Amino acid sequence: MAASCNSNLPRRIIKETQRLLSEPAPGISASPSEENLRYFNVMILGPNQSPYEGGLFKLELFLPEDYPMAPPKVRFLTKIYHPNIDKLGRICLDILKDKWSPALQIRTVLLSIQALLSAPNPDDPLAENIAKHWKTNETEAVATAREWTRMYASGV
C-alpha cells in the first residue's frame, strides 16, 4: 500500500517509521521530515538520575541510501556536555560504526543513545577535554553537565 506513494522507500523504512509513530519508546520521539522520509527529527528526554534529567535533547537522524546495511547517521542538535559527544553533536558509539548490524533499528539506536546519556564512557572519549574533566573531577563535570542541560535543553 505504502509502496506506491513512496516508491523509492524500502518497505523496512516504512514499517520502522510506522512503528516508531504508533509505539514510541519511552522518552523518545522520532518523526520523519515531510520533504525527506529518510530524515528524522528526534527528541530524547534526559534519563532520570542522570545529569541530563529534565532536559529535552534534539537530534537529527538520517538513513543513508544503503540503510539498513549501513548505519544511520545521528547527531545531537542541542548542545550537550558529555564525554562521548563533541561540540558538533557527533556521537562516539560503536553501533553507529563498526558494530552496526542490519538487524538493529532506529529504535535500538536511539535507545542506545539514551543509555549513553545515563552512562557516559570517558574511557573512549570523543570530546577529550570533557573526558578529562570527567576523569579528574566527576562531581564537577556532572555539575557542568546539569548546568548545560538547564541552559540549553530546558525549553524547546
Add this chain to the structure above:
Amino acid sequence: MDDVPSSEEETSDIDTGSWSDDEDMPAPQALYTILSEKDIKDRQAEAIDNVWTVLSVSKTDAGILLRHFKWSVSRVNDAWFADEARVRETVGLIEWSVEGDAYDGANKLTCWICFDTLPREDMKAPVCRHYFCESCWTGYIHTAINDGPGCLTLRCPHSTCSAAVGEDMVLSLASEEDAQKYHRYLLRSYVEDNRKVKWCPAPGCEFAVELIPGSTVYDVTCKCGHQFCWNCLEEAHRPVDCDTVAKWILKNSAESENMNWILANSKPCPKCKRPIEKNQGCMHMSCTPPCKYEFCWLCLGAWSEHGERTGGFYACNRYEIAKQEGVYDEAERRREMAKNSLEKYTHYYERWATNESSRVKAKEDLIKLEKEKIEDLSNKQCQPVSQLKFVADAMAQVVECRRVLKWTYAYGYYLKVEEQGKRDFFEYLQGEAEHGLERLQECAEKDLKDFLQADGPKSNFNEFRTKLAGLTSVTRIYFQNLVRALENGLSDVDPAPSPSRSGSSKGIGSSKLTVSKSLNGSRRGSASGSASRRTGGGDEPEYWTCGRCTYGNPMAAEVCDMCQNVRGL
C-alpha cells in the same frame, strides 16, 4: 638447474636467482618458490583437508579456523587441542545445539532486516538459527564483500550474535560477481596473511613468491619475468639495501607533492605500514582488516598498553615525554637537510635515471633480439640459432649490469662524505664496472649491427663470438666484485693509502676504449686503457691488462690470471 621456467611441479620448482649458470659465481642466491594461482589453491585445499580430518569439523569450519590462524595447520591444531571452547568462541564456531529452536513449529517467520514475514523455507540462518530472508542475506553479504577482505570473517547479522558465516553460506547466497570477489579474497588471504609469501608486484601478474626460510638474499625473478626484491617489493636492487632504496625512491617520487601531503597528514599503521589519515574520533585507532591493529595515534604504541599507566586514555605520557626529548623532531630535521643538498642529489639522480633508461632500452633490445633478430642473424651468418646464445647472454648481462649500476648511484648518494677511503674505493669499483659495461654494450650493439646488415656470412664472425663472450664474462666479474664489495659495506677498504681517484665514474669518457676489430688488440688495450687508470700517481703502471680478457694482472705475472693468455699476445 637451468634457467628454463620449470613446468608445474607443484611446490618443488625452486627457481634460482639471476646469476645461475656459472660455477665460478659464489655469491649467495635467493631461494624461493613461485606459486601460481593453482598452487595456492592446492595448498589451501591441502591445509583444509589436514584440518578437517584431524579436528572432525566441516571443511567450511576448517577454512574459518585456518584463516584465523594465518593458514598454519600446526597453529590451528595447537590452539584447538589446548582449548577448543576458546577457539570456537574467538572464531565464532558455535556448536549446533540439540534443543529445538525458538521458531520451532512456526510456518512463517519475520526477517528482522526487512521486516517481511515469509514462509520458513524462504529464510536462511547460520548454525545460531537467526533467520533472515534470502534477499537480506544477499544484501548483507554484498555489503560485507564490498567492504573488503573483512568479509572472510563475516558474522551473523544479529547484533549480539557472533556466529561465523562460512564460505558455503556466503557462496550460496552471493551474486555471481560477489562470489567471484569472495573467491579472490579467499585466495589472497593465503598470501596476504602469510609472512613467507608475497605477491609479485608487477601489474597484472598473478604469481606469488614464497621465500624459503634461511634465504638471506631477496632479489627474486618471477615467472612473469619481473625481478623484484622480495623484502621491500621494489624492483630488484642488489647490492643496495632496502632502506637506501626506500629513501631514494621516496626522494625521487614524481608525486612528491602527494608524498608531502601523506607525510604531513598521515601516519603509517605501526603494524602493516599502510598510511592512515585520522579525520575524527578518539586516539584509539583500529586499522582496517585484515590488519586490525589497535594503537594510539599519538605515540603509535599498542593500545593494549594504554590506560591509566599512560596517564589515562586521553593523554599519552609516552608521547609527551618523547616529544620533550626531541625524538619527534628528528625526522623533520633530516628532511630539511636533504633539501639543502639538491645539487648533489641532481648529480646522482641523473646518473641513476640514465642507467635506468639504458636498462629499459637494453631490455627491449633483448626481447627484440630473441623474437626476430636472432633468426636474421642465423640466416645471414649461416649459424644455427643454438650457437647464437652468446648474443642474448651478452644483452642479458647488459640489462643486469645497468640495473646494478643504477642502484650504485643511490648507494653513492647516501655514502657518507667523511668516509673518503670508502668513497674512493667505491668510485673506483663503480668506474671499472661502468667502463667494462660500456665496452660490452658497444660491442653488443655496434658490432652486432655489422653482422646483421651484412649481405652474407662474414669471415670474422667467430672472432666476434669470442670477443663478445669474453667481454660478457669479464664484465660479469667486474660487477660481481662491485656487488660483493657493496654488500659487505666496502669493508675491504684499506684506511691508510687511498686508492687512485682517477677511477671515478666521471672518468669513463676519457678512458673509454675503442675496441679493436682484431681479436689481438692487446697493445692498444694495455697502453691507453685500464693500465694507466690503475697508476698510483706515478708513471709506472702497477698492472698490465690482458689483451684477451682485459683482466688487470700484477706486473710480475707472465700469464693472465684469468684466462691464461700469455702476456703480450
